[in-house]
Amino acid sequence: MKKIIFTLLGISLLGFASLCSAAPAAPTTTTPDAMQKPAAASDSTAVPAKKGKIAVIYVNNAKLPYDNEVDSQFTANLTEKLGTNYTLLSGQTYLDKIQQAGITNLADANSSDIAALFKSDVADYLIYMEVKTLAMQTQPNSPATLSVPLKIIDLKNKKELYNKTLAETVSNPVPGKTSDAKALTLTSINNLLVKVDDGLKTAFN
8 A cells, every 4th residue: 555645734755665666655644733834935036926726745755764855855845835825735635525525546537527526625726746666667677666646636627737747866875875875865855846846837837
């Protein structure tokens, strides 16, 4: 079963299990105290104001020994870019309702089908973000690929605002050096977050 982490604002969670294999953990839901208040955006690149409530479903399937740092990078970025102008809500009940409707693959699901499930709900928008298991190349010493599907739906207007699988190459570490693998992965996530920010701006500008 996938390890699923849902957040309010200021999320700090857990990501990269050994470069290839760890048994999926049971779902856990967390709402850290730090998420209870919007955090001010730290720079001028933050998404411009457009008030509303956003339900956030964040899924980490990377299964890495340093999942907490992976999660912190992704969720802190959402808080920084959206937390000042939007209220971020836990996506747990939204995921439950989506799965009860028979939709199990949110990345590939039709956004209009998802939006139709929430005709008069609290949230104005839904963000689905998934960190996929690192895709290793078949050739030795080839870089791996980190993929993150990002889907943003306007629930009130039943409209898909953004839907794309973002990807970034993770350089090959020195054999046997876990610390190198961690540093290279976190660097790749920083690069990938630039693409996430572009997606947020596309959806909320």
